[in-house]
Structure formats: structure tokens, C-alpha cells
Amino acid sequence: MNIAVIGTGYVGLVTGACFSEFGVQVTCVDQLEDKIESLKRGEIPIYEPGLAEIVARNVRGGRLSFTTDTAEAVAGSLVVLIAVGTPAASDGSTDLAFIEAVSREIGRCIDSYKVIVTKSTVPVGTSDKVRGWIQEELDRRGDKTTFSIASNPEFLREGAAIGDFMRPDRVVIGTEAGDDHAIAILKDLYRPLYLNETPFVETDIHSAELAKYAANAFLATKISFINEISVLCEEIGGDVQAIARAMGLDRRIGKKFLHAGPGFGGSCFPKDTASAAHFARELGQEFSIVEAAIRVNQRQRQRMIDKVILALEGQANGKTVAVLGLSFKPETDDMREAPSIEIIRGLLERGALIRAYDPAAMAEAGRLIPEMVLCKDVYDALTDADVMVIVTEWNEFRMIDLSRARELMADSRMVDLRNIYDRERIAKAGFRYWGVGR
Numbered sequence: 001m002n003i004a005v006i007g008t009g010y011v012g013l014v015t016g017a018c019f020s021e022f023g024v025q026v027t028c029v030d031q032l033e034d035k036i037e038s039l040k041r042g043e044i045p046i047y048e049p050g051l052a053e054i055v056a057r058n059v060r061g062g063r064l065s066f067t068t069d070t071a072e073a074v075a076g077s078l079v080v081l082i083a084v085g086t087p088a089a090s091d092g093s094t095d096l097a098f099i100e101a102v103s104r105e106i107g108r109c110i111d112s113y114k115v116i117v118t119k120s121t122v123p124v125g126t127s128d129k130v131r132g133w134i135q136e137e138l139d140r141r142g143d144k145t146t147f148s149i150a151s152n153p154e155f156l157r158e159g160a161a162i163g164d165f166m167r168p169d170r171v172v173i174g175t176e177a178g179d180d181h182a183i184a185i186l187k188d189l190y191r192p193l194y195l196n197e198t199p200f201v202e203t204d205i206h207s208a209e210l211a212k213y214a215a216n217a218f219l220a221t222k223i224s225f226i227n228e229i230s231v232l233c234e235e236i237g238g239d240v241q242a243i244a245r246a247m248g249l250d251r252r253i254g255k256k257f258l259h260a261g262p263g264f265g266g267s268c269f270p271k272d273t274a275s276a277a278h279f280a281r282e283l284g285q286e287f288s289i290v291e292a293a294i295r296v297n298q299r300q301r302q303r304m305i306d307k308v309i310l311a312l313e314g315q316a317n318g319k320t321v322a323v324l325g326l327s328f329k330p331e332t333d334d335m336r337e338a339p340s341i342e343i344i345r346g347l348l349e350r351g352a353l354i355r356a357y358d359p360a361a362m363a364e365a366g367r368l369i370p371e372m373v374l375c376k377d378v379y380d381a382l383t384d385a386d387v388m389v390i391v392t393e394w395n396e397f398r399m400i401d402l403s404r405a406r407e408l409m410a411d412s413r414m415v416d417l418r419n420i421y422d423r424e425r426i427a428k429a430g431f432r433y434w435g436v437g438r
Ligand SMILES: NC(=O)c1ccc[n+]([C@@H]2O[C@H](COP(=O)([O-])OP(=O)(O)OC[C@H]3O[C@@H](n4cnc5c(N)ncnc54)[C@H](O)[C@@H]3O)[C@@H](O)[C@H]2O)c1
Pocket: 006, 007, 008, 009, 010, 011, 012, 029, 030, 031, 032, 035, 070, 083, 084, 085, 086, 098, 101, 102, 119, 120, 121, 122, 154, 155, 156, 157, 158, 267, 268
């Protein structure tokens, strides 16, 4: 089968590469010439473990190619996956400009039956709009070509995207009532997973669209929930990690996403929770749980800044803060809505000097916050620092040489926003320690 994937970002590139690995003939499209040119040269524009090898193998095998020409990619494809960005607008709603542009481009160039699949995360009803935009363009040129639309939301996690795509917990496919042809085609596309006994949830388009928001809103709520417990722990002198374990061992609750910390960030949770709350309001309803999760998350960011200032005895002005970890989570270079941004800006506003290090996100972080000093490694960042603040739990921060750190730092203080260190061990090494909810 030949497919086109439009939008070659985190989702589009992983999707295209993984389908080509399954033996599908894939053309990935992006409007950014530089991105496509570098992919053609074999350079991967994002940091995602395992992706470079898969891309290289399938380009060599002739199953994966890149272009900026949507019409050319769509022409030879039975399935067209839309994987462009759906950023938040200022009122929390979703900006569908990229989706509309791609839909209209598709409408202008299709001349045979295709299944048009929305893989981007989009508010309920967007696939109907996609149908409308394509149809308008077809009508404009009096073309009678027919097409199916489908929703196939993506659940992969950055940093573990290949595994998540190849061995997903489930695949969700929403189609229009009675469109068995589209379901059959999409099942054929996903056949390797079907044979693998991956669960498939087949449903209507609106439910598929909402399923993605429901899943992300639930996970974000879990994070905000444990962060609120961490606040209570700080009041009672309790240990949020013991509580998370006590909760998580209950299989009805599960251990995942019960880590107290600086709150959720990244390219998905902040915008998807805001969007879910927004479209609930448009329906005349209140998505109260998710509204609360968003509020808790905002408060948590502020609490993290306060925690660092507390460690600096109330005075950040003129102090040097070593920030370890900038990306919104480990194993990615993605800085979108990373907690580090707000925390660093908050500390800069209070007059602190920031020395920062991240294994993958330095270039983008430096562009976002030019006022901070970018350091070449952990120990460079720690040099002359009054406090070390662990913001992202990259593995290399779990085994810091604490005696070397003490020698380099102006003062021995650690603020561990990911609870990766043990208070006793840190105390033995001569550090004062502040965790989250402990
Ligand atoms: N990143 C994730 O972990 C993740 C996970 C699940 C779902 N999603 C959803 O998937 C969608 C894509 O996310 P992403 O992180 O891959 O975004 P991204 O910003 O990394 O990539 C989007 C790409 O689309 C390209 N694009 C925009 N308009 C185009 C057009 N008209 N023609 C061709 N290319 C065009 C952009 O140049 C960009 O390269 C979003 O809706 C997001 O919410 C993301």
C-alpha cells in the first residue's frame, strides 16, 4: 500500500518511518524545505531514540521518501494521514489553520478515491470540517472524486515513540457510519499490529476524536492529583512517594503518572487539557475536573519557584542557580511548554543568574531564554552555583558525583524537583535537600 503522511514532525516522522518499517510505501511531506532537505541528506531533525536507524534503513530500502510537494505525495497514495501541528490559540481553543490548509491542499489535488485520516489531536467535529474543506475544493473545480474520512488519534510518547508506535496499547479508528471500506483499508494498513493482537477500538469519528482528549485529560489529572497530595505531604511532614506507592499498587489505580514534580508540560497535555475545557464550554458544559487539573498545574509551577527561593533563604537576587534538565521530559529535545521555562524565567525575574545544562535541548532552550548561561555539562553548570535544581530527570543526573559537586559549588544545596535523590544520601554528602512532597 502507498500512503502519504503530511506534516513531518514528531508524530508524522515516527508514523511514516514505522509504517515503512512494516513494509508500507510511505511519502512524508512537510512544508519546511530545510527540514525535507536535511531528511533527504539523512539528518533527523528531532532527537528520538531509535528513529535515525529506522529512517535510514527504510530510505535505503526505497520504502520511505520525503518531499515538500503534497500533490505528488497524495497522487500515488490510497491513505493520506494528516499529522500537522494543532497549537493552542490564545483563548485555549485549538488553532486549526494547519489542518485547514492541508485539507484544502488535498481537496485541490485528489483525483481518485482516498481515505483521509486525521492523526493530529483535534477537537470533536474537526474531521467533519476536514470533509467540508476537501469537498469545497472539489466542488470548486467540479470534480466528483469521492473520499472517506477517518480519525486515528496518536498516543505515542516522545522519547519512547518507536516502541509506542510498534507496540501500542491500542489503536483507535473512527469512521463515518457504514464506511466499511475505510475500516477495511485502515485495518490492512495496520495489519502487522492486527496480527500482533493489538486491541483495536473501532468507533464513530467523534468518539475517536474525544478519546484522545479523554486519555490526555485523565493522565494530566493524575499528575495534578499527586501534586496536590504532595502539597498536603509538605504540610504534614509526609512522604508523597510512599503515598504514590500505596496508591499505585492498587491495580485499579496503577503506578504510572503518580510522580510529584513541577507539573505537566510538553507539546500535548497543556494544550490538550485547555482545548478539552474549551470545547466543553462551547457545548455549554463544564469539564470541571480538567479545569481543576489545569489550575493545580499552574499553581505547582509557582510553588517550584518558591521552593528554590526558599532554598536560597528567601533571596534569589544575585544568586547563581544551576538548572539541570530543560526539556519537558527526559529522552527528548522538545522544549514546548517545558516547566523549566517558567521556573527559569521566574528566577531570572527575581535577579538570579542561571547556569543550565541539558543533554539534548540546549539549542532550543538557548533560543527561548537567551539570558541564561548554557553550560557544557553538569559540572560546568554547577560551578559557583548557590543551589542545584534538578528540573528534568535525565538518567545522567541520577549519579552526580556529589563530592565533586560540593567542591565546585559556592554552597551545597539541592532542590530535586523530580525526587530522584534520597534525602539521607544527600545529607551524608553534605548537602541540604528540598524535594517535592517529602
Ligand atoms: N508530539 C507528541 O508527542 C504527540 C503525541 C500524540 C499526538 N500529537 C499530536 O500530533 C500532531 C502533530 O504533533 P507534532 O508534535 O508532530 O507537531 P510538530 O510541530 O513537531 O510537526 C508538525 C509538522 O507539520 C508541518 N506542517 C504544517 N503545515 C503543513 C502543511 N500545510 N503541509 C505540510 N506540512 C505542514 C510543520 O512544518 C511541522 O514540521 C498535533 O496535533 C499533536 O497534538 C503529538
